[in-house]
Amino acid sequence: MKKLNLTIDGEEVEVLAQKMAGKVWLHYKGQTFAYTPKQNQKQGPAGGANQDPSQIVAPMPGKIIKIFVAEGDSVAEGETVVAMEAMKMEYNLKAMQNMKVKSIKCSEGAQVGLSDLLVELEEEDA
Amino acid sequence: MSDIKSLAIANRGEVAVRIIRACQELGVESVLLHSKADINTRAYRMSDRQICIGDSAVGESYLSIEKNVDGVLASGADAVHPGFGFLSENANFAQALKDNNIQFVGPSPEAIRKMGDKIEAKKIIEAANIPTVPGYNGDDQSLATLKKEAEKIGFPVIVKAAAGGGGRGMKVIQKASEAEEMIDAAKREGLSAFGSEQVFLEKYLDKAKHIEVQIFGDLSGNVVHLFERECSVQRRHQKIVEEAVSGSISTDIRQGMTEAAVKLAKAVNYVGAGTVEFLVQDDAFYFLEMNTRLQVEHPVTELVLGVDLVKAQILNQMNRFSCWNQDLLVPRGHSIECRLYAEDPFSQGIPSTGLIGFQQWPDGPGRRFDFGYEAGDEVTPFYDSMMAKVIVWDETRPRAIKKMLKTLDDIVLFGVKSNIPFLKQILQHPEFVDGSFNTQFINQHFAQGAHPLENQEELEKIGELCFDSLGEVTQVAGAQPSPFSRKWSNV
Numbered sequence: 001m002k003k004l005n006l007t008i009d010g011e012e013v014e015v016l017a018q019k020m021a022g023k024v025w026l027h028y029k030g031q032t033f034a035y036t037p038k039q040n041q042k043q044g045p046a047g048g049a050n051q052d053p054s055q056i057v058a059p060m061p062g063k064i065i066k067i068f069v070a071e072g073d074s075v076a077e078g079e080t081v082v083a084m085e086a087m088k089m090e091y092n093l094k095a096m097q098n099m100k101v102k103s104i105k106c107s108e109g110a111q112v113g114l115s116d117l118l119v120e121l122e123e124e125d126a
Numbered sequence: 127m128s129d130i131k132s133l134a135i136a137n138r139g140e141v142a143v144r145i146i147r148a149c150q151e152l153g154v155e156s157v158l159l160h161s162k163a164d165i166n167t168r169a170y171r172m173s174d175r176q177i178c179i180g181d182s183a184v185g186e187s188y189l190s191i192e193k194n195v196d197g198v199l200a201s202g203a204d205a206v207h208p209g210f211g212f213l214s215e216n217a218n219f220a221q222a223l224k225d226n227n228i229q230f231v232g233p234s235p236e237a238i239r240k241m242g243d244k245i246e247a248k249k250i251i252e253a254a255n256i257p258t259v260p261g262y263n264g265d266d267q268s269l270a271t272l273k274k275e276a277e278k279i280g281f282p283v284i285v286k287a288a289a290g291g292g293g294r295g296m297k298v299i300q301k302a303s304e305a306e307e308m309i310d311a312a313k314r315e316g317l318s319a320f321g322s323e324q325v326f327l328e329k330y331l332d333k334a335k336h337i338e339v340q341i342f343g344d345l346s347g348n349v350v351h352l353f354e355r356e357c358s359v360q361r362r363h364q365k366i367v368e369e370a371v372s373g374s375i376s377t378d379i380r381q382g383m384t385e386a387a388v389k390l391a392k393a394v395n396y397v398g399a400g401t402v403e404f405l406v407q408d409d410a411f412y413f414l415e416m417n418t419r420l421q422v423e424h425p426v427t428e429l430v431l432g433v434d435l436v437k438a439q440i441l442n443q444m445n446r447f448s449c450w451n452q453d454l455l456v457p458r459g460h461s462i463e464c465r466l467y468a469e470d471p472f473s474q475g476i477p478s479t480g481l482i483g484f485q486q487w488p489d490g491p492g493r494r495f496d497f498g499y500e501a502g503d504e505v506t507p508f509y510d511s512m513m514a515k516v517i518v519w520d521e522t523r524p525r526a527i528k529k530m531l532k533t534l535d536d537i538v539l540f541g542v543k544s545n546i547p548f549l550k551q552i553l554q555h556p557e558f559v560d561g562s563f564n565t566q567f568i569n570q571h572f573a574q575g576a577h578p579l580e581n582q583e584e585l586e587k588i589g590e591l592c593f594d595s596l597g598e599v600t601q602v603a604g605a606q607p608s609p610f611s612r613k614w615s616n617v
Binding site: 001002004006008015016017018019020021024025026027028030031032033034035037038059060061062065066080083085086087088089090091092 | 184294307311314315318319362364468473476477478479480481483484507508509510511534535536537538539540541543544546547579581584585586587588589590591592593595596
């Protein structure tokens with residue numbers, strides 16, 4: 001942790017900051033904020049929601065509790081595809097739109113990491 | 127009941143630290159029963175002795191009766207404090223300790239068995255004429271029966287694991303079509319967290335307040351109540367903000383609930399600290415459950431009454447406790463607790479794990495920080511995401527809110543995301559400020575989690591400036607060694 005004196009819009013401010021694992025953590029005027037610098041951003045938003053509807057990815061490290069679908073199944077928007085558990089809470093990962101299950105990349109009981117691909121979906125008529 | 131020279135702690139994190147502090151003040155040796163993952167924690171460093179009882183997964187350590195009992199026997203401790211969660215309400219654990227002549231800081235296995243089984247508890251409470259929420263608590267656990275009973279009660283219906291608690295193994299069924307999914311999920315969570323898939327159903331009160339009464343029983347059969355706590359700010363039945371006393375219940379309701387709580391404790395010959403939870407709606411109260419253990423939110427009671435519940439628990443076990451006089455227990459001022467969860471408040475509370483790079487607790491009058499990690503420690507995905515608790519006391523509720531906001535502003539926590547921005551939004555919400563909030567508060571006002579930051583762009587700009595000013599990081603990203611690593615590298 002370092003105390004930095006920065007000039008922002010002509011104003012002299014004090015910021016506490018630390019670089020960790022590709023991010024800058026800062027504390028400024030009562031707010032703590034984790035910032036991914038521009039040069040690291042192309043790796044994709046770590047921990048953020050995946051916007052590609054054809055990929056169900058793990059939003060956190062954890063354990064796969066149940067897989068509700070099989071390859072070739074149709075899934076409806078909002079239907080739970082996989083249930084996973086982290087920090088003793090269960091989370092349901094749902095389909096973002098009506099699609100078909102192309103392949104299943106995880107198994108029940110398995111530990112998965114952040115952003116691991118769990119289930120691959122494809123367009124219904126593909 | 128006899129003297130305790132050495133106390134084993136069958137728990138982890140901030141509550142283990144809380145119990146160690148009590149041991150230190152009482153001159154009792156503390157022995158931490160910990161998992162492999164918890165070597166880099168504050169409780170490990172603070173305890174007098176440490177016994178590793180197993181692997182990181184809870185089933186291999188904190189939830190294993192056999193491993194905990196073996197750990198206590200190996201350590202030679204006289205007694206065990208179970209904290210909360212894990213085996214704290216497990217009658218078989220209390221029984222196993224008793225069978226091995228180890229004292230358990232808590233009620234008898236019989237009292238735990240009766241109250242810990244929510245179905246059994248409901249039967250006792252009905253016999254004592256204390257109102258309960260309509261529901262189904264039958265032995266027929268078939269899906270067809272549960273679905274039929276849920277329809278009979280009328281939606282929304284809540285399905286709960288009979289052995290559950292702490293928000294796990296509970297699901298709300300809004301409509302008939304969701305019944306199967308929710309019942310299955312509650313059964314699974316119950317089985318994985320508590321080892322039983324027995325569930326029961328209850329009418330879901332849609333605008334109730336969650337108010338609970340702290341009680342304490344001594345060895346001579348005296349039972350006192352230590353007033354109530356309001357815990358209506360909940361997300362997925364997990365409490366986030368708690369207060370003592372409630373700012374919004376009538377004197378009649380308070381009197382009715384505290385009397386009912388004492389009556390119930392006496393009915394099961396309750397010894398030690400316990401909590402009777404109620405739902406309050408339309409000026410009526412309903413029994414919810416009794417927790418036969420210390421609660422996470424016990425500090426707010428400690429601050430308004432000037433008591434030490436953990437020391438009282440241990441002294442009571444040693445038969446050196448003279449129970450408080452009920453008439454002398456008078457709450458003063460107002461106390462608020464905020465639970466700090468390791469999560470991303472802007473991504474619907476997804477857990478956040480990782481290494482803590484730096485943390486700073488801004489202490490001051492009427493501020494208390496119960497925390498389990500220090501800089502260099504790693505928050506792992508194996509356990510509950512509660513990292514710490516921030517508790518404040520001030521003379522009035524508005525001042526306590528203001529103090530909490532200032533305290534949260536000045537906490538610095540680098541390396542793991544926390545719900546602090548969310549907590550600040552909750553504390554400033556008009557419904558929280560005027561006290562009218564109920565258990566639907568989060569669902570109604572924060573369904574997507576915390577609202578986005580208003581000054582996101584400003585913070586990003588500052589982030590970029592900081593990145594430029596900080597220069598190169600000397601350590602390998604993500605592989606910063608713990609300053610305590612030398613302590614355990616040869617374990």
